[in-house]
Amino acid sequence: MNSQNDEWLKKKIWEQEVKKWTSRLNQVKINTEEWHKIYRAYQQSSVWAEKRKQILSRANGRCEGCGVIVVSNSLLDIHHLNYYRVGGNEKMDDLKALCTSCHKKADRKRDNQTDERHRSNHYQNRLRGFALRKYGEEWLYYHDEQEVEIEFITFLYKKHCEECGFDFDPHFDPETDLDFLQFWDSVLDGDD
Numbered sequence: 001m002n003s004q005n006d007e008w009l010k011k012k013i014w015e016q017e018v019k020k021w022t023s024r025l026n027q028v029k030i031n032t033e034e035w036h037k038i039y040r041a042y043q044q045s046s047v048w049a050e051k052r053k054q055i056l057s058r059a060n061g062r063c064e065g066c067g068v069i070v071v072s073n074s075l076l077d078i079h080h081l082n083y084y085r086v087g088g089n090e091k092m093d094d095l096k097a098l099c100t101s102c103h104k105k106a107d108r109k110r111d112n113q114t115d116e117r118h119r120s121n122h123y124q125n126r127l128r129g130f131a132l133r134k135y136g137e138e139w140l141y142y143h144d145e146q147e148v149e150i151e152f153i154t155f156l157y158k159k160h161c162e163e164c165g166f167d168f169d170p171h172f173d174p175e176t177d178l179d180f181l182q183f184w185d186s187v188l189d190g191d192d
């Protein structure tokens with residue numbers, strides 16, 4: 001086999017592995033017992049080993065939280081800032097190499113935020129329903145969850161504006177538009 005085929009094969013195997021882990025993790029709810037079981041298995045996988053290597057190389061022997069220099073890379077944990085792309089699609093920005101002390105703090109911070117985000121099962125079910133209808137079964141594999149979430153809220157927001165007789169500006173910025181963000185909060189609270 002020539003090296004081009006070799007590269008192609010490696011890429012295919014990688015894609016298959018990522019697909020396996022992302023779908024296994026996405027089939028169960030985040031942070032549940034079952035999820036942790038699969039997540040621990042993922043952390044033993046070749047996909048995770050590669051991710052870990054990339055982040056450790058970026059960290060270059062320092063904690064990316066407090067900057068402390070470590071004597072060995074084994075003292076650095078790779079922390080997920082979020083689980084949107086967990087299973088092999090994590091971007092470099094989703095992960096950080098942290099010392100034990102920073103890791104503990106970071107976990108607490110993330111889990112508080114995740115609780116906030118996941119406080120409503122009703123909200124999650126609606127979001128999943130929207131994504132399934134629009135993109136089909138494998139939506140999480142091919143689409144960024146955050147982007148789909150914004151699409152979902154925009155869809156509701158447009159309907160809400162129409163019903164209330166407000167002007168809907170199709171060019172609004174979902175990251176800064178206060179009316180939109182306030183509306184988003186009300187959907188999260190289940191008020192809409």
Ligand SMILES: [Zn+2]
Nearest residue numbers: 063066099102
């Ligand atoms: Zn640190």
